[in-house]
Amino acid sequence: MRLLVVGGGVAGPAVALAAVRLGLEATVLERRAVADPEEGSWITVAPNGLDALEALGVLDEVRALAVPSRATSMFGATGRHLGDVTLGKPLADGTVALTMRRSALAVLLADAAQQAGALVRRGADVVSVEDEPGRPVRVVLADGTAVEGDLLVAADGVRSRIRRTVDPAAPDARYVGLANFGGITRAADLDPSVVAGLAPEAWHFVFGRRSFFGAHPLPTGDVVWFANVPREPILRAERAATTDEEWLALLGGLVAGDAGPAAALVAAGSLELAGDSTYDLPHVPTWWRERTVLVGDAAHAPSPSSGQGAAMALEDAVVLARAVAAHGLDGPAAYERSRRARVEAVVRAGARSSSAKIPGRLGRVLVETMLAGVFRSGVAARATLAQTSHRLGDPVVPSSPSAG
Numbered sequence: 309m310r311l312l313v314v315g316g317g318v319a320g321p322a323v324a325l326a327a328v329r330l331g332l333e334a335t336v337l338e339r340r341a342v343a344d345p346e347e348g349s350w351i352t353v354a355p356n357g358l359d360a361l362e363a364l365g366v367l368d369e370v371r372a373l374a375v376p377s378r379a380t381s382m383f384g385a386t387g388r389h390l391g392d393v394t395l396g397k398p399l400a401d402g403t404v405a406l407t408m409r410r411s412a413l414a415v416l417l418a419d420a421a422q423q424a425g426a427l428v429r430r431g432a433d434v435v436s437v438e439d440e441p442g443r444p445v446r447v448v449l450a451d452g453t454a455v456e457g458d459l460l461v462a463a464d465g466v467r468s469r470i471r472r473t474v475d476p477a478a479p480d481a482r483y484v485g486l487a488n489f490g491g492i493t494r495a496a497d498l499d500p501s502v503v504a505g506l507a508p509e510a511w512h513f514v515f516g517r518r519s520f521f522g523a524h525p526l527p528t529g530d531v532v533w534f535a536n537v538p539r540e541p542i543l544r545a546e547r548a549a550t551t552d553e554e555w556l557a558l559l560g561g562l563v564a565g566d567a568g569p570a571a572a573l574v575a576a577g578s579l580e581l582a583g584d585s586t587y588d589l590p591h592v593p594t595w596w597r598e599r600t601v602l603v604g605d606a607a608h609a610p611s612p613s614s615g616q617g618a619a620m621a622l623e624d625a626v627v628l629a630r631a632v633a634a635h636g637l638d639g640p641a642a643y644e645r646s647r648r649a650r651v652e653a654v655v656r657a658g659a660r661s662s663s664a665k666i667p668g669r670l671g672r673v674l675v676e677t678m679l680a681g682v683f684r685s686g687v688a689a690r691a692t693l694a695q696t697s698h699r700l701g702d703p704v705v706p707s708s709p710s711a712g
């Protein structure tokens with residue numbers, strides 16, 4: 309069985325890795341020509357995603373490029389402490405959630421898939437799919453060449469092009485009302501009191517007056533941060549016309565007056581992600597057709613506020629590869645049966661987290677009091693524990709006993 313996997317983000321290389329470990333063939337086709345592990349935004353992979361990485365046999369390598377994240381401390385705009393929330397149930401060996409660059413995770417997974425026997429082709433932009441009954445599936449690349457396989461795995465992200473070839477009526481991704489910015493501030497550019505005010509190995513979240521801000525210290529003393537700004541989507545033209553300095557000035561204005569580290573971090577920081585519009589994808593009615601199946605954000609994208617998108621993509625990858633190894637071309641149906649209810653519940657929870665970041669008609673003080681009540685009641689912690697306690701069971705291929 310030859311898998312053609314479109315997309316070299318998180319889900320694609322993870323499917324390829326699991327598939328080759330299970331004796332299938334896999335080729336990953338990624339549009340971007342160069343893989344840079346040092347670019348873009350940071351993500352936190354919750355313990356359920358780490359469990360999937362463990363099943364894939366790469367958790368130790370991931371641990372080496374990540375920093376632990378034990379909890380999130382929530383604050384209001386005036387500095388009021390609203391509560392602390394766990395980032396999930398640790399793995400049996402005590403491993404807590406891990407924070408890393410998304411690009412570093414993607415490159416690690418692609419390298420691991422390649423070492424295990426998959427082919428990873430970069431600069432391979434899939435422009436069309438031919439999937440007719442009784443024939444191998446065929447994709448055409450932007451350079452005019454074509455590649456054939458027995459099953460096409462569409463891991464091409466929340467704005468998936470292939471979703472519409474599976475179902476022409478498939479929904480578009482939904483804008484959740486927040487623009488995303490990510491940055492890093494170097495220790496050398498920071499007053500030490502700013503870092504001292506941040507708990508180590510934790511996210512520090514501020515429900516600010518005009519934006520939602522998150523900061524995480526690194527062991528080097530540098531601090532990574534993000535800001536979610538409620539506004540209409542940022543379109544390509546605005547992004548192209550706005551410099552990083554202009555975005556930073558805008559962010560500086562939005563966080564001005566909020567208590568906490570945001571103003572200092574923005575003032576001395578540089579942007580790594582600018583003006584990214586935030587989407588989710590709650591319900592895609594058709595996940596597979598003929599020889600094509602959707603996986604990861606292409607099938608079900610939780611808003612980034614859920615902190616679960618990458619973890620869901622990793623869980624998907626293991627479940628799909630196992631289902632195809634066990635059931636061949638009937639694998640996608642088995643995969644959908646075991647995944648749909650779980651991922652759609654996670655997307656719904658993510659949408660609620662996003663809307664809590666958008667100031668509504670209720671005043672800030674009321675919202676802070678409500679949030680403090682929610683955190684104190686343990687509702688948020690219980691929801692996180694429920695999401696992150698999910699485990700996939702055994703490794704994809706159990707490690708063989710050592711010889712001798």
Ligand SMILES: Cc1cc2nc3c(=O)[nH]c(=O)nc-3n(C[C@H](O)[C@H](O)[C@H](O)COP(=O)(O)OP(=O)(O)OC[C@H]3O[C@@H](n4cnc5c(N)ncnc54)[C@H](O)[C@@H]3O)c2cc1C
Nearest residue numbers: 315317318319339351352434465604605615616617618619
């Ligand atoms: C700002 C931000 C913060 C986030 N934070 C978190 C977090 O803390 N925790 C968490 O778990 N998740 C987080 N997420 C979500 C997470 O990043 C995604 O859920 C995850 O990356 C989904 O993986 P994927 O492989 O399905 O899609 P992607 O990672 O988007 O990968 C899709 C890949 O397909 C390629 N591609 C697209 N079209 C084609 C084509 N036609 N031909 C070839 N290649 C193609 C793209 O270049 C890309 O590499 C965050 C997301 C954002 C935007």
